[in-house]
Amino acid sequence: MRRRILLVSAALTACSGCSGWQSALDPQGPAAASLDRLLLGFVLVLGGIWLCVMLVLAAGLWRRAAATPGTARRRSAWAVGGACAATVLVVSGLTLASYLASRAAPLGQDEPLVIRVRGLQWWWEVVYPGADGQDLVTANEIHIPVGRPVRIELSAADVIHSFWVPNLAGKQDMIPGRDNVLTFTAWEAGTYRGQCAEFCGMQHARMAFLIVAESQESFDRWRAAQEAEAAAPAGEEEARGRQVFEQKPCGACHTIRGTEARGTTGPDLTHIASRQYLAAGVLPMTRGALAAWTADPQTIKPGNNMPLVPLTAAELQAVSAWLASLR
Amino acid sequence: MDKRWAALSTLLLALSLLGGCRVENRETRLDPPLAEALDHIALMPNGIGGTPPEIYTIMGKPYRTSSFHLSQGKRLYEWFGCQACHGDGQGGNAPSLIDGWWNYGPDLTSIYASIRDGRPGGMPAFRNRLTNEQIWQLAGYVQVMGAYSPPSAAPGRSDRPQTRPAENRAPAASAPLR
Numbered sequence: 310m311r312r313r314i315l316l317v318s319a320a321l322t323a324c325s326g327c328s329g330w331q332s333a334l335d336p337q338g339p340a341a342a343s344l345d346r347l348l349l350g351f352v353l354v355l356g357g358i359w360l361c362v363m364l365v366l367a368a369g370l371w372r373r374a375a376a377t378p379g380t381a382r383r384r385s386a387w388a389v390g391g392a393c394a395a396t397v398l399v400v401s402g403l404t405l406a407s408y409l410a411s412r413a414a415p416l417g418q419d420e421p422l423v424i425r426v427r428g429l430q431w432w433w434e435v436v437y438p439g440a441d442g443q444d445l446v447t448a449n450e451i452h453i454p455v456g457r458p459v460r461i462e463l464s465a466a467d468v469i470h471s472f473w474v475p476n477l478a479g480k481q482d483m484i485p486g487r488d489n490v491l492t493f494t495a496w497e498a499g500t501y502r503g504q505c506a507e508f509c510g511m512q513h514a515r516m517a518f519l520i521v522a523e524s525q526e527s528f529d530r531w532r533a534a535q536e537a538e539a540a541a542p543a544g545e546e547e548a549r550g551r552q553v554f555e556q557k558p559c560g561a562c563h564t565i566r567g568t569e570a571r572g573t574t575g576p577d578l579t580h581i582a583s584r585q586y587l588a589a590g591v592l593p594m595t596r597g598a599l600a601a602w603t604a605d606p607q608t609i610k611p612g613n614n615m616p617l618v619p620l621t622a623a624e625l626q627a628v629s630a631w632l633a634s635l636r
Numbered sequence: 637m638d639k640r641w642a643a644l645s646t647l648l649l650a651l652s653l654l655g656g657c658r659v660e661n662r663e664t665r666l667d668p669p670l671a672e673a674l675d676h677i678a679l680m681p682n683g684i685g686g687t688p689p690e691i692y693t694i695m696g697k698p699y700r701t702s703s704f705h706l707s708q709g710k711r712l713y714e715w716f717g718c719q720a721c722h723g724d725g726q727g728g729n730a731p732s733l734i735d736g737w738w739n740y741g742p743d744l745t746s747i748y749a750s751i752r753d754g755r756p757g758g759m760p761a762f763r764n765r766l767t768n769e770q771i772w773q774l775a776g777y778v779q780v781m782g783a784y785s786p787p788s789a790a791p792g793r794s795d796r797p798q799t800r801p802a803e804n805r806a807p808a809a810s811a812p813l814r
Contacts, residue, residue, distance in 0.1 A: 485795060486795070511664075556764060557764065558764060558765050558766060558767060561716070561764075561765035561766070562715075574715045605665075607664050607665035608665060611664045611665065612662065612664045614711070616766075616767045616769065616770055617665060617666070617668065617671070617767065618767055619668055619671065619672065619767070
């Protein structure tokens with residue numbers, strides 16, 4: 310009885326993979342759909358083969374050996390030959406199918422939106438190239454318009470990472486010194502979770518990102534808002550927070566456009582509070598989470614490259630107020 | 637009897653392989669009080685030479701002997717623009733760090749002070765840009781880079797082509813590159 314409960318609950322847990330959140334079984338774009346069809350085809354063909362093998366095995370165990378050795382040899386020659394031919398046919402057929410499925414889908418009429426994504430230990434730098442060299446730099450959250458192909462140019466800064474949004478496309482590695490490209494389209498507006506899919510060090514598991522697919526109008530609105538400089542401090546506390554941020558080591562790694570903070574080795578924080586998650590999908594974006602992260606990043610995500618910067622309680626209050634106001 | 641010896645030696649061989657399981661302990665979070673105490677160096681009045689804080693010895697002098705800290709130092713060396721003046725260690729606008737000659741002495745405390753407070757002649761102070769531990773990591777890396785004797789630990793090798801001898805050979809200046 311207990312074992313049955315265990316089995317059923319294990320099966321149910323596996324079924325949760327079929328729900329939409331970060332699942333390849335819930336395709337939301339043509340690239341993911343072709344992979345989904347491929348997976349279904351593989352499961353059907355290989356399941357059929359498994360069934361046939363089991364049937365033959367059962368029959369072989371059940372029946373007695375043939376009486377005359379001559380006919381037995383001829384029969385087994387037929388069986389072995391047939392199995393070999395079937396293996397060759399199935400393997401080459403499936404190889405061809407997977408080649409066709411992984412080939413880049415035709416783009417159609419629309420010119421793709423180009424986005425450069427760089428993988429770092431352990432976050433994602435996202436750059437929207439501008440017309441006049443005025444690139445928009447953000448991190449960990451990629452907004453795309455629905456229905457328009459997106460061409461993601463992938464690179465890596467330190468070690469090999471892999472860009473994977475199961476609902477929209479297959480995996481593509483990000484290799485230092487070798488730029489890869491991934492093109493996909495989102496059919497429907499929604500938020501799709503992505504995850505680094507190549508082991509890249511201590512915090513590989515906490516290297517997630519979001520793709521937010523939205524209508525062209527709201528994408529344009531988002532982009533215009535992101536291109537603006539950081540808002541001026543709304544109150545006294547925020548002003549103090551900005552001052553602390555500029556004077557302490559924060560600004561040596563982070564950029565907040567419109568302030569003295571111009572570091573480029575950490576994520577751009579100009580509009581950090583507009584993102585849904587903090588630290589590459591680790592914490593939900595709240596002022597409390599911002600304060601917790603600033604106070605002790607090494608306990609929340611051990612080994613990441615943000616040091617524990619000693620701040621007084623008042624400084625921490627001010628900095629978290631300032632960061633939470635950067636919408 | 638022979639079989640026994642074979643079994644015993646196989647067992648010993650397998651046991652010796654277990655040595656490979658030992659990994660360096662990475663201390664990624666230094667307790668804030670320790671980090672604060674690490675700043676209390678005693679520097680000679682002329683700014684050359686001094687003694688590290690007691691806590692540094694109590695911690696086991698990790699910034700020269702741990703590959704993890706040395707690798708962090710190497711990353712900071714690239715991230716914080718040291719290469720702009722010191723190159724990959726050969727120098728440029730600023731003195732070389734691998735020629736065996738130290739303007740302010742070869743000990744770690746002097747290097748720490750140079751990074752933290754800057755030095756006349758263009759070396760900027762990194763007091764407000766790095767934490768105390770990061771300055772120690774960077775100082776450890778700089779010292780190992782130009783050490784007279786081979787260090788027991790070394791940072792990871794660069795992916796880029798080498799422009800100078802690797803950090804874990806010594807002495808720095810006399811080692812030929814090619």
